[in-house]
Amino acid sequence: MFIEENNRLKATCTFDNFVTAFTFMTEVAFWAEKQNHHPNWSNVYNTVEIELTSHDAGNTVTDRDHKLAKKIEQLYQKYL
Amino acid sequence: MFIEENNRLKATCTFDNFVTAFTFMTEVAFWAEKQNHHPNWSNVYNTVEIELTSHDAGNTVTDRDHKLAKKIEQLYQKYL
């Protein structure tokens, strides 16, 4: 689901509707906060675009990004 | 999932953890608001107890309760 590009892990997730998209974002938000690592993300209706990078590592992809990406992929499974 | 008892539709939903339980509540909350019909509900860690009744119909079970119950059951499917 995530691909690495320009020193970022990127994913685009789509859902049935806005409510489901935002519900997914809510669960991701909890885990981002738990890992103290937060996404650059945007939402338009049923689509959520996520980019992960480590600002404090010169905007490169680090283990923290891979860890959060893995969790997000796991959370996304139940919407497929 | 819901059973009718004492003029209420009742269900108990369990999840892997608190975060997932609250994420489920978030999606239910959107639909409750959309249907303008709100649950009596409680949460302790990974458990959500829901009771549906229609206050404005003398605390009886009406079509509005059945409609919301049906939606909640549908939303719950992805957590099973």
Place this chain on the structure above:
Amino acid sequence: MFIEENNRLKATCTFDNFVTAFTFMTEVAFWAEKQNHHPNWSNVYNTVEIELTSHDAGNTVTDRDHKLAKKIEQLYQKYL
């Protein structure tokens, strides 16, 4: 806002409407998860009832309850 009663810290919070009540619950949920200490709480429309107790301390009120209560009181300020 919280009072101690029967080995629990209890509070009842009211809001303008359901959406605002649930928004408050969302912020509390993040902090409960961050402190790894979760409330017994219920919601009916614009009202949220919260009870805090420490299950692993024989259902007594501990520092963990006071800490979460203090945070909840702080979060509630902006709704007054």
Place this chain on the structure above:
Amino acid sequence: MFIEENNRLKATCTFDNFVTAFTFMTEVAFWAEKQNHHPNWSNVYNTVEIELTSHDAGNTVTDRDHKLAKKIEQLYQKYL
């Protein structure tokens, strides 16, 4: 708070931290859904950028955008 630029109403909202930013987004999400009009928005940590435009009106600013902008401004007041 919102300014009109390139056929969009734009606002940037900042908060104390990620949790508060996402809590604000939650309340906005409910109202967007209630008005059946959804923002283009992004979040990085404590910052939320919102753009409102009406896709079905050729990506121009319509009354629906102004209505949602007004509600968002009202919701934002309690975070100031």
